[in-house]
Amino acid sequence: MGGNELKYIQDAFDTNWISQYGSNINEFESVLENYLGNNSFVTALSSGTAAIHLALRLLNVEEDDFVICQSFTFVASANPVLYQKAIPVFVDSETSTWNLCPNALEDAIKYCLKQGKKPKAIITVSLYGMPFMVDEILEISRRYEIPIIEDSAEALGSTYKDKPCGTFGDLSVTSFNGNKIITTSGGGILVSRNQKYKDEALYLATQAKENRKYYSHSEVGYNYRMSNISAGIGRGQMEVLKGRISKRRENHDFYKEIFKNWENINLFEEPGKDFFSNYWLNTITIEGNNIEITKENLKRNFSENNIETRYLWKPMHLQPLFEKYKFFGSNVCGIIFDRGLCLPSGTNLTDGDKDKIRNILISFRS
Template identity: 40%
Template sequence: MADNGDEPILLSAPDVGELEQEYVLRAMQSGWVAPAGPDLNAFEAEVAARLGVSHAVGLSSGTAALHLALVSWGVGPGDVVPVSTFTFAATVNAIRYVGAEPFFVDCDEETGNMSAPLLEQAIAQLCAEGRSVPVVVPVDMLGKCVDYTAIEKIAREAGARLLCDAAEAFGAAWQGIPAGSFGDASVLSFNGNKIMTTSGGGMLLTNDGELAAHVRKLSTQARERAVHYEHTEVGYNYRLSNILAALGRAQLRRLDEMIGRRREWRRRYAELFADQPGVRILGGIDDAEDNCWLTAIVVDPAISSWSANELNAKLTEAHIETRPVWKPMHMQPISQGLQGVIDGTSERLFDHGLTLPSGSAMTDEQFGRVLKEIAKVIGR
């Protein structure tokens, strides 16, 4: 469909078509419209095989996956959980669901991912205070893996589990190892704006069969194996439905194609901003293993002749959706009273960062319109 210049261009719209319709229709026609079924089983197996992990549990959201991992490990009141401050609220909410205390760790300047030196400092501080630190939760920012080599080492030396929030990073890798396969467990999101979608949904990945079995049990109201309804612990209604899993199976077949599309937008944005003083792609210096879910720029107002806020305003006027990068969780009103190791990096990125349209469903014509509007601001 032709772009008439008035239709809004979204940041990351779902990319679905005939293949997805075929898979969903087939699932519906099979009669498996209940929460579980053969498409869910197949989807879990296919994702696990792609990532090289032993177990995958399809759930209603990435948040649910984070929550159930923490519940299964017995994390709760009295525990402190070091977590990326530069993230969406869902990561921190899951920690608070179980009554544990989030402890915010700032990011590095280049990638926006959790700073390994600051994590080490945070754990040393908490241990010196005699606090219980059972788990660390890093986040893969905008589809770029954290430095798992350093983060895993720090967590292991502290005797803490590692719960990896790879919600934004399916299809990315760290030193050749896929995002979603690190730590004691990892989490993916299949929300509508993610690299691939099941409308709403997520998944827990792990090599721990006991953890996977417990999460699966908890996700279906913790029903025991009995002919009647028997419950010995509190459960949750968190299972991914068979029909949504069918959608996910179709999306999985197209994942590499969709990543390639987003990578092309990243390349063209980098080309556009290459001669702009004080402007860089967040994490763009080395993005060969990123999934390029969203492309964000950081604009240094002391060097650039325009600001991220000015570009945001002009693109909004042109019906082009943009968004500041994550407002750090330690700055959120809900986080008042919580502590962390903060050096100001995430605050600077929030002040001067802007996320640009990056969806794989965006047409060449639409992307051309985005570039045209940006060029008006930056003087090209």
């Protein structure tokens, strides 16, 4: 926590607004709208998953509609497609950003068109904080007139050509789950490009209650609104976001210095000057066929020293839940998953922690 979260929470208690109404929610949305700029309209919700679900509703995704989704992501990017009984079509990654491959995306669109249905949406992801290939994907979106739902759950503070992630989609999503770069304990936002979408999102997120003197409901709604307590935490967290991004990038520089002369370990990095990553997680891939230097051996070495590492996201097309759905690409994301590992990346890593990590890596290499 940054320090001021308790002040905003106390305000909620003092004014007796602790549920899904109150000034913290309004202020949190306003702060985010100013931070993102670019004509952003923010609706604070209970999770990033809820935001993706509402985005699909706003785009009228219905049963048996096609929705194109990046395979290399957390399951929350794809589950809401099934909520709507729609059909996910999974697309491979390219090697520079690990995100949606433009060539495979176009192949997927052409497949859907041959089935007689244009996809209702394309869900892009900025994986581990790395912006996707924005220009290329937006060009395809515009050419085929398919709206983009931008999943920037992991990418708050990242930019492409100096524009913030979370502002490139027709609808965009950010998460404030407990593991993200800042948190509201649990929560997310839906970022719209106009007030109409924001109003519709708020309506659906509050049980689709109509503006009458009595409770009246004509369509299905959801209990998706963020609480005033969570929004108070968010207000305090936004005050320290810049420092959190700086710390994560310092972590990346730390790993970059360690791995600069390693031939068989590649640190996932920005592919060019247009990309600015918050480096939410620092990840590596281990190349070659050295039987000693493997991700399993490295993971074990860390674990024996009470340090947690994690596997990369297992691609959706390799998950039992989604194995029956179409996948387009050459399994680039599957290969990355097989070779990759997430390293300690928290903003609270101390110099002592880093010394311990460095020593383990040095001993592993020798």
